[in-house]
Amino acid sequence: MTSETFQLELAAAEAYEERFVPAIFAEWAQVLVTEAGVAPGQRVLDVACGTGIAARRAAEIAGAPAVTGVDINDAMLKVAARIRPDITWLLGDAAALPLPDADFDTVLCQMALMFFPDPAGALREMGRVASVGGTIAAAVPGRLEDQPAYGPFVEMVARHAGAEAMSLLSVYWACGDPERLQRLFAEAGLTVTAIRTHVGTARYASADDFVVGEVESTPLMDRLTPEQYAQVRLGAKAVLQPFTDRDGSVAAPLHGLIIVARR
Template sequence: MRYQLSAEAAEFYESTFVPALFAAWARRLVDTVAVTPGQAVLDVACGTGVVARTAADLAGAAGEVVGVDLNTSMLAVARRIRPDLRWQHGDACALPFGDASFDLVLSQAGLMFFGDRMAALREMARVAGVRGRVAVQVPGRLAASPGYRALADVVARHAGREAVDLLGAYFAVGEPDELHHLVDAAGLRVEVFDTWLGATRLDSVDTFLAVELLPLADRLDRDVRDRIVEDCRTALAPFVDAAGAIAAPIEVHLVVARPEPE
């Protein structure tokens, strides 16, 4: 998927999505691969750079951390936050780096959006080399993500199957057997396949819906959107605390693999 976000959308992603969801994911990803001082780390489809920033705190001054992304607005935010790191424009399916350039190649919440997932995984394996490791973290199954399943059920009632399919694109590589097969077929030997339940944490159901209904913004008329919001107040109630904040559960897969020698 090739797309460009506006500067405003990139800032919104950093201020809202990162603390709500992706900062916790990044910590788990980096802790699982155990980044150590002096390592060279690549963050593929880095977005605004939360994985790279988290890794850089552990790799230290002796390490090298690089983030690569197609979105120039995302990279602009990443550079603003951490100008000391290297941020590079590039395609995950044709990484602009030499063979075996990195000790660790990480990618979070990107694989499902790549135009050629197999090519992207093979590129990650190439730049890691046989002594490196590749770690990919993605949303799991919609059916195993209670908060998002509740949202999808409401959307299906009011906006139809096509709208649910748009929301479901986020979970496109969530079937464990299919994800395992994809990684294997790319020439990577799986060492860790960890499935865990995270949550998107926001201050209210309204904020959650403002974020999660963005892919449908141009497809929902006001009346349909209002009905979805009203029904979601009931459907999402099990995930709302006494203060009105929501923690919508979402399944996550974390795969760590090594490139197979040729």
């Protein structure tokens, strides 16, 4: 990777922390840490930690020296380390965690399982690094058909940009079927103890800002012509209207699943 590419990635990771963490992910981190039962004295791992919001919430309870975050993207980890240098941050793939067996009481994975090529394999890895009887807890977005704001938004984008666009955006919702999610955990040899829906909120300053956040930061952006992008921005105002406040800000419900299992 050239240093120029890395600087771009670093800027994107800083933007992720500044924009998406408060707008979407901070709320989920609180819920995930609570549902996982993170407690003082536990050793906690955050897999695909990004800029580290779930690890930071866990550190508030378990203490920073007991918490480790792993991510495949070095730029994300640089931002994580800038914010909390006292937490351990490791570069690594969820498919082959750079950690010994049975080293953690709780393993968290927030809003990332759907991106892994082999989610059951990654869950098996999470089980491997968890102690016997330890907890593995994940948060994933729910099914697209259960999303009152994102569903119509993605359909509208697909109408303007074609089916390929739909398939690019569909990865986010790929683990959202509760039966499939439980099967993945079972395949990984984990015993599911709880699964529930949580409805979070994605907050944006405007419908335009929603499009910038949800489209410009994805590979879809490169595939849209300027005309298609203009249509998407116009369409977003209409489909997000039920979630738009008088001041123009958007609060879009995000249905997700929180699943907790034991090794």
